[in-house]
Amino acid sequence: MTETETIYATEVTELGPEVAEFLEADLMILFAEGAPPELAEISVNHRPSEKREAPPVPGDVLVIQDHELRITAIGEKAWSNVLQLGHAVFKFNGASEVELPGEIYIEEPNGLDLTELVVPGARIEIRTEVSG
DSSP states (O other): OEEEEEEEEEEEEEEOTTHHHHHHTTEEEEEETTOOHHHHTTSEEEEEEEEOSSOOOBTBEEEETTEEEEEEEEOTTHHHHHHHHSOEEEEOSOOSSOSSTTEEEEOOOTTOOHHHHSOTTOEEEEEEEEEO
């Protein structure tokens, strides 16, 4: 039996004025509440509720509300940014190698409208499957 374990869980609290443009370009930038104003403008501001030290790996799942998208690549600095700042850069491009060390790549959303999913109150999680 396969179960899931939550690696990271957070709730969207506010969207910066430029977020919709980024989401339409399949890019989501998270920043925990209290981000500097210039970063808050482009960020999905959020309040983390759960996080583990060990980073996710390709094959783990990003869940936005009830929609699951697989992680395809994760940069070497991405997880420390998440743990220290609540900061993450998600690109929904399905690539298997990251261009920058702070990025996390996710499979393409294939028709999902990220601007409808990423709204205040939305829950965002990263999960991994564990064998039971």
